[in-house]
Amino acid sequence: MLMRRVVPSGWRYRRSLLSSLRFIDLKGLATIGFHTPRLDDVYVDVSLAYGTPDQISQGVLACPPSGTAERHSIRDLLDRREPAVLAIVGGPGSGKTTLLCHTARRICQARLGRRRRAVPMVLYLRDHVRAIVSRPAAALSGLACEAIGDAEPAGWLEQRLHAGDCVVMLDGLDEVARQEDRERVAAWVECQIARYPRNDYVITSRPHGYLATPIAGAALLQVRGFTREQVARFVRGWYLVVETHSAGGAGAEAGQRAEAAAADLLDRTDRTPALHDLTGNPLLLTMIANAHRYRGALPGSRARLYGEICQVILWRRHEAKKLPLELGGDEKEVLLRRLASVMMARRVRDLSRAEVVAELEPVIRRFSTRMTVPDFLADVGSNGLLMERENGLYSFVHHTFQEYLAAAHIRDKGHPGILADAVDDLWWRETTLLYAARADTDPIVRACLASRSVTALSLAFDCAEQGGQLAPELRERLDELLGSAFARDADPRLRRLLAAVLATRHLRSLIATGGGGRVCASPIPHGIYWLYRQDTGCPPPDGPPSLRSVPDERDRDIPVAGVRGADALGFANWINGVTGTETGYRLPSHEEMEDPAVRRALDVRAPKGTAWSAWLMPENTPRPGPERRRPPHVLWTPAGASHPHRIDPVTLARHVYDDVARSTPTLIRMLLLRAIVTVRALAHGLDLVPVLDIALDQVLDYAFDLGRTVDHVGRLDENFPLGRIRAVISDLNQALNESPDRARDLAAALDHDLNRAVPGPVEPLDLVLGVGFQPVIDDALARNRAFNRALEHVMGSLLSLTLSRVLRHDTPAARWLPEFARELVQQAMISPPAFTPSPDLLPHQARHAGRELLELRAPASPWLAQVAGGLAETAWVFERRCPRRETATAVRLAALCLAAEADAHAGGSLSRTFHEIAAGVTLLERRATGQSPPTETIVLATG
Numbered sequence: 001m002l003m004r005r006v007v008p009s010g011w012r013y014r015r016s017l018l019s020s021l022r023f024i025d026l027k028g029l030a031t032i033g034f035h036t037p038r039l040d041d042v043y044v045d046v047s048l049a050y051g052t053p054d055q056i057s058q059g060v061l062a063c064p065p066s067g068t069a070e071r072h073s074i075r076d077l078l079d080r081r082e083p084a085v086l087a088i089v090g091g092p093g094s095g096k097t098t099l100l101c102h103t104a105r106r107i108c109q110a111r112l113g114r115r116r117r118a119v120p121m122v123l124y125l126r127d128h129v130r131a132i133v134s135r136p137a138a139a140l141s142g143l144a145c146e147a148i149g150d151a152e153p154a155g156w157l158e159q160r161l162h163a164g165d166c167v168v169m170l171d172g173l174d175e176v177a178r179q180e181d182r183e184r185v186a187a188w189v190e191c192q193i194a195r196y197p198r199n200d201y202v203i204t205s206r207p208h209g210y211l212a213t214p215i216a217g218a219a220l221l222q223v224r225g226f227t228r229e230q231v232a233r234f235v236r237g238w239y240l241v242v243e244t245h246s247a248g249g250a251g252a253e254a255g256q257r258a259e260a261a262a263a264d265l266l267d268r269t270d271r272t273p274a275l276h277d278l279t280g281n282p283l284l285l286t287m288i289a290n291a292h293r294y295r296g297a298l299p300g301s302r303a304r305l306y307g308e309i310c311q312v313i314l315w316r317r318h319e320a321k322k323l324p325l326e327l328g329g330d331e332k333e334v335l336l337r338r339l340a341s342v343m344m345a346r347r348v349r350d351l352s353r354a355e356v357v358a359e360l361e362p363v364i365r366r367f368s369t370r371m372t373v374p375d376f377l378a379d380v381g382s383n384g385l386l387m388e389r390e391n392g393l394y395s396f397v398h399h400t401f402q403e404y405l406a407a408a409h410i411r412d413k414g415h416p417g418i419l420a421d422a423v424d425d426l427w428w429r430e431t432t433l434l435y436a437a438r439a440d441t442d443p444i445v446r447a448c449l450a451s452r453s454v455t456a457l458s459l460a461f462d463c464a465e466q467g468g469q470l471a472p473e474l475r476e477r478l479d480e481l482l483g484s485a486f487a488r489d490a491d492p493r494l495r496r497l498l499a500a501v502l503a504t505r506h507l508r509s510l511i512a513t514g515g516g517g518r519v520c521a522s523p524i525p526h527g528i529y530w531l532y533r534q535d536t537g538c539p540p541p542d543g544p545p546s547l548r549s550v551p552d553e554r555d556r557d558i559p560v561a562g563v564r565g566a567d568a569l570g571f572a573n574w575i576n577g578v579t580g581t582e583t584g585y586r587l588p589s590h591e592e593m594e595d596p597a598v599r600r601a602l603d604v605r606a607p608k609g610t611a612w613s614a615w616l617m618p619e620n621t622p623r624p625g626p627e628r629r630r631p632p633h634v635l636w637t638p639a640g641a642s643h644p645h646r647i648d649p650v651t652l653a654r655h656v657y658d659d660v661a662r663s664t665p666t667l668i669r670m671l672l673l674r675a676i677v678t679v680r681a682l683a684h685g686l687d688l689v690p691v692l693d694i695a696l697d698q699v700l701d702y703a704f705d706l707g708r709t710v711d712h713v714g715r716l717d718e719n720f721p722l723g724r725i726r727a728v729i730s731d732l733n734q735a736l737n738e739s740p741d742r743a744r745d746l747a748a749a750l751d752h753d754l755n756r757a758v759p760g761p762v763e764p765l766d767l768v769l770g771v772g773f774q775p776v777i778d779d780a781l782a783r784n785r786a787f788n789r790a791l792e793h794v795m796g797s798l799l800s801l802t803l804s805r806v807l808r809h810d811t812p813a814a815r816w817l818p819e820f821a822r823e824l825v826q827q828a829m830i831s832p833p834a835f836t837p838s839p840d841l842l843p844h845q846a847r848h849a850g851r852e853l854l855e856l857r858a859p860a861s862p863w864l865a866q867v868a869g870g871l872a873e874t875a876w877v878f879e880r881r882c883p884r885r886e887t888a889t890a891v892r893l894a895a896l897c898l899a900a901e902a903d904a905h906a907g908g909s910l911s912r913t914f915h916e917i918a919a920g921v922t923l924l925e926r927r928a929t930g931q932s933p934p935t936e937t938i939v940l941a942t943g
Contacts, residue, residue: 010119010156014108017120021101024286037241043102044234046095046282047071048088048221053211055222071224074103078167078200079116085193085201089210090223091384092313093283096204099223100169103202107167117200119166121157125185126175132188133181140168140192164198174209174382186213193217208382225280228597231269234282236262238289265292267604270521270597271509274400274430275302284309303437306404310336313385327371327379333405335360335376336386337412340396340405345418347427349402350395353377400430407434416440420447423456436463445474449481454500454579457481461505485531486550492535499531500578507575507585507940513595516943519588521601523612523937524571527556529563532574538567539880542839543927543934559605559612562927562934564880565633565840568615571938587617588941593636602638602939611641614939633840635936644935647919648834653825655922656896659765659889660821664716666765667820670795671713672758674803676751677794678706681787683747686740696736702787703733706750708807715813725753765890793861798900802827828896829903835919839878842920846875846891849913853902856910864901867894871917882928883921891921 023036024043049070077084090096104120112118121144125132128143141158160166170189176182193201193215203215214220226234239258247254269275269288278284291305314332342359343351351359357373364373371379377394380386389395396402410418410431419435420443422428432444441463448460464470464478484490485498506528510518530551532538541562563571568587575585592598593614602612616634637643660667682702707729714722728750735743791800802823811819850868854860860868871894877883883891899914926932 010160013119013156017122018105018108021105021122025097025101037238039098039102039105041241042234042237043098044226044230044237044282045073045102046090046099046226046230047073047224048077049224051220051222053214053220072221074099074202075106077219077221078103078202081116083117083164083198083200085215085218086203087210087215087218087220088202088204088223089207089220090204091206091281093281094223094225095282096223097171098282100171100202100204103167104169117165117167119157119160120169121166122169122171124171124175126172129176129181129185133184136184136188136191138188140196161196161199164196166196166199167202168192168196168199169202169204171204173203173205173213173215176209179212182209182213186215190216206382206384208378226282226285227280231279231285232262232266232596232600234285235265235289238262238286239265239293242293261293263600263604265289266597267601268292270511270601272302273510273512274398275305276512277398277400278309283312287312303404303407303434306400306434307408310385310401310405313383314380327367327369327376331367331369332376332380333408335363336380337405337409338363339386340402341409343396343402344406344428344431349399350389350393353392353394356394403431404434407431411435411439416443420444423447423451423459424453426455429455429459432459433462433466436466440469441466442469442471442474445470445478449474449477452497454497454504457497457501458504461501483553486527486556488550495531496535496578499528499535500580502528502531503575504579507579507942510942511595511597511601513592513598515589515591515595517589517592517941518943519592519595519598519939519941521598521939522605523559523602523614523939525557526551526560529560529571529938530556532571535578536570536574538570541567541934541936542880542924544930545882545928559937561612561937563615563936563938565615565635565838568936568938569618569633572940575940585940585942587615588636588939589617590634590636592941593939598939599638610933610935611638612937612939613637613641613644613935614937617941641935643836644932645836645838645923646834647837647922649830649832651926652835652919652922653830655888655892655925656825656828656830657818657821659893660824661817662885662889663763663765663893664817665759666763667817668713668716668720669758669761669766670799670803671709671716672754673794674791674800675706675709675713676754676758677787677790678702678709679747679750679754681790682706683744683751686744686747699736703729703736705807707733708810712807712811712816715811715816718813721757725750725757728753763886763890765886765893794863796863796867796897796901797904798824798827798897824896828900830896830915835916837916837920837923839920839924842878842917843875845913845917845920846878847872849910849917850898852910853898853905857901857905864898867897870894871898877921878924883925885925888921888925892918895921 022038024039049072074086074088077086088096088099100122104122107115107118107120110118121140123144131138131143139158141161144157145154161168173182173185173189176185189201189203201218203210203218210220236259239262240255243254243258243261244250247257265288269279275288279288287309288305291308310333311329314329314336339351339356339359343349356377360373360376364371364376377386377388381388385397385401386394387397396405410416416435416439419428419432422432423444435441436444445460445463448456448463451457460478461482464475482498482502485495485502506522506525507520509520509522511521512518529541533540541560542564543562572585572587579585588598593616602614606612614636616636618633635644679702682699685696685699685702710722710725710729713720728746732743732746732750735746788800788804791804794800795803802820805823805827806816806820809819850871854865854868857864871891874887874891874894877887877891895914895918899911899918902914903911923932927934
């Protein structure tokens with residue numbers, strides 16, 4: 001017997017429904033790519049909020065019901081024990097239909113038995129108006145069967161409805177055009193809910209369509225706009241699908257292209273507040289993404305994008321759905337352009353109903369239509385572009401549409417003089433730029449050049465960048481004017497004016513943050529910062545010498561880096577002075593810098609492998625701790641990025657190794673000075689030989705040490721003239737056993753020869769370390785005859801101990817310098833944690849830390865006073881100057897020597913300060929040579 005395969009009930013229906021709802025709906029869009037993404041790949045849950053009829057927003061850009069921050073997912077509202085009836089309202093393009101389609105797909109994909117109601121039904125009411133109106137008693141199952149065909153046996157759907165197995169989704173109540181038909185459809189829906197009460201029901205509509213014909217017993221919910229996170233999720237998902245399809249499959253390269261393109265689009269919308277506001281609407285966001293991917297329409301062709309949006313909202317989507325249009329889309333736009341132009345001229349954002357009728361009545365009479373102005377207002381109000389904000393008071397859903405439509409009206413009528421007369425008026429700025437994108441801007445730019453105000457000149461440069469028509473001679477005049485600001489002999493007043501122009505243009509790209517502030521996430525460019533320096537005399541930033549010169553055209557737009565905190569604060573104050581606006585720019589707060597949109601914009605602008613850090617607004621509450629440990633300014637660094645001032649112990653140690661490798665002359669001086677101390681200690685021991693028997697053993701030890709020390713001088717420099725000194729040492733060793741008096745004479749002669757052999761101080765290191773001064777040696781032996789203490793008195797504990805250990809190991813010539821460096825690093829305790837010196841504090845630390853140590857060590861030895869004073873005298877190196885390699889070596893080793901003295905006599909805090917000074921000069925040296933590119937820049941905020 002043959003066995004028949006049993007197909008689960010509803011399987012064919014689900015398969016058919018899944019197939020029909022597979023792709024997102026792009027009908028009516030003016031720009032569509034070669035590939036339509038699958039719904040599941042790009043879907044983002046818009047979420048819902050409960051509301052009352054008076055709270056529902058009517059516009060395209062839906063605001064949530066006042067007083068609520070709730071977000072519900074439709075999946076949480078369906079398939080409960082008690083059946084639900086939901087009325088979901090939202091403006092055009094808010095994602096209502098997509099929400100139903102995705103919900104239906106999710107139900108179809110769920111495992112059987114996991115849901116109470118496992119049969120989704122999606123009906124577009126516009127397709128069934130005639131059947132419902134002609135047969136008010138028609139059953140839902142009958143209309144649904146007409147839609148699904150013969151996928152399942154007759155009566156199957158009726159059984160599922162009676163059993164309460166269905167989620168019935170009825171889309172587009174507002175798309176029933178006539179009010180009387182809409183009332184009949186609403187009544188039919190209520191009858192179906194009563195006929196099949198055990199099912200879930202979801203009815204969608206635009207606000208105007210539902211509020212006029214509500215569904216009895218339905219819970220009213222409004223579709224909420226995308227959050228920033230949802231916008232980013234959609235854009236990344238959409239681009240990944242498009243790039244994967246373009247590459248013929250998933251791969252690392254497609255993923256990288258998708259991420260780069262998505263980041264670019266998100267950055268552009270974040271920097272353009274008008275576009276950013278539109279991204280909360282899924283349809284508008286899809287249009288923006290299509291325009292970005294297939295037209296490159298952002299931001300230069302904003303006018304084209306806004307034009308497409310107006311067309312889609314006014315008529316394209318209606319036409320794609322085959323809905324009736326009593327007035328053509330072009331005629332609707334002509335009326336709205338006229339209205340927008342009037343509102344701009346009156347400098348208002350809303351008009352009363354009577355004023356709207358008075359302005360549009362003469363225009364609408366010119367069209368061959370029976371539509372009246374009230375009819376027109378009802379029509380465009382339902383589309384969400386023009387909304388009745390209050391009873392009898394009309395405004396555009398976003399001021400951008402008012403500006404765009406006014407610009408289009410001025411272009412159509414050929415009246416650029418309106419804009420040329422308003423070049424100093426910020427109210428008309430965006431309208432002018434939208435006009436300039438698609439028209440001749442010569443009269444406007446000429447008016448700007450004639451005005452020469454900050455506002456007008458900023459507008460002129462912006463117009464030139466819009467891609468519209470501009471005479472070559474006017475472009476040349478703008479280029480020459482801009483270049484004149486960077487001439488060394490520029491008029492200071494002109495330079496200040498152009499600085500204000502550049503700053504004003506740069507700071508227009510503001511990102512709104514969650515806390516209510518706005519941040520210009522484009523770091524201040526090198527060109528503007530150079531103008532600031534010329535105007536104020538501010539020193540250059542830390543970094544290579546190229547940052548100190550006049551920036552050429554290629555460098556003017558790169559972000560400034562290496563700025564110190566005090567200068568960042570001074571720049572913010574300067575900006576407010578030169579721009580003369582009431583905006584009130586400031587450094588941002590930590591919360592503003594952590595805003596995802598700001599972080600994303602900074603990441604886009606940073607060179608590969610670099611993360612910008614930014615100075616924050618000074619805190620009001622002083623930080624605890626000593627003044628030397630309290631940075632005066634706080635630097636924000638993104639999570640996961642290394643602090644730009646960080647110098648790890650390995651890096652500092654590596655520089656110490658390099659210092660030692662370059663310091664052979666100084667090390668020879670140190671060895672000879674050690675030999676002088678040794679020979680004088682030996683002479684003193686000879687005086688004690690007749691008194692103490694053990695004195696001779698000590699003298700012999702000194703003699704051995706003396707010979708070894710001089711031998712190591714030869715290892716460092718085989719050409720150093722040591723012949724006479726070695727001969728005298730040989731005679732001295734022989735005389736110690738035979739004639740103490742002759743030994744005294746030879747020691748005196750050797751003292752004289754060693755002093756003559758010590759080279760004079762020629763390196764900065766010699767002067768800073770203070771080695772080689774006769775009074776120091778005399779004072780050391782007079783204070784303390786103990787050999788080791790005398791050595792510390794002459795060259796400090798760090799150098800004397802390091803030198804002794806190298807000599808004790810009898811280090812060979814080839815290893816002498818590396819071994820000395822290794823011992824120096826070990827004795828200097830260059831170990832974790834890493835150092836984070838504050839460049840703003842380093843000058844103060846270099847001048848005062850040594851003084852503090854001298855006060856604690858009073859009376860201080862001449863060597864300590866010399867080194868502390870030498871460090872203070874080289875504090876200039878921390879004041880925005882590029883340190884020479886020799887100077888950096890001197891400061892670094894002097895600071896490490898003082899750190900050892902502080903650790904022994906003053907405690908860890910002061911010792912840490914000297915270590916930070918050593919790390920600080922290392923940081924500046926690495927920046928000057930390009931080893932550690934600076935990342936501290938200036939980001940400004942307002943609000």
